[in-house]
Amino acid sequence: MVTPFPRSERLAIPIWLTYRIPGDDRWINSRVLHISDSGVLFGPTALRPGTAVEVMFSTPTDIGRLGSGKQVCAAEVVRTTDAGEAAVRFEECWFMLDG
Helix, strand or coil, X not given: XXXXXXXXXCECCCCEEEEECCCCCCCEEEEEEEECCCEEEEECCXXXXXXXXXXXXXXCCCECCXXXXXXXXXXXXXXXXCCCCXXXXXXXXXXXXXX
């Protein structure tokens, strides 16, 4: 089957990630399993498909069109696994400035 768009390259980079429901003050720690410039698979989490989330992470290198550095992405959970992992699709990302 031919897809109209090439699938983003996924990288297994062992980095921490924090996430929250938009508007919530509390960030929750989790671990990246795979990341690409279009989304991330992370866990553990109890999120469900269709949930809007914000994820914050810092990549040591560019990942496709996603630059390296600390950033926050607005995203949506597109699938979950029985192991408590969530795959989210990035909708918009922006860099965080330290200081």
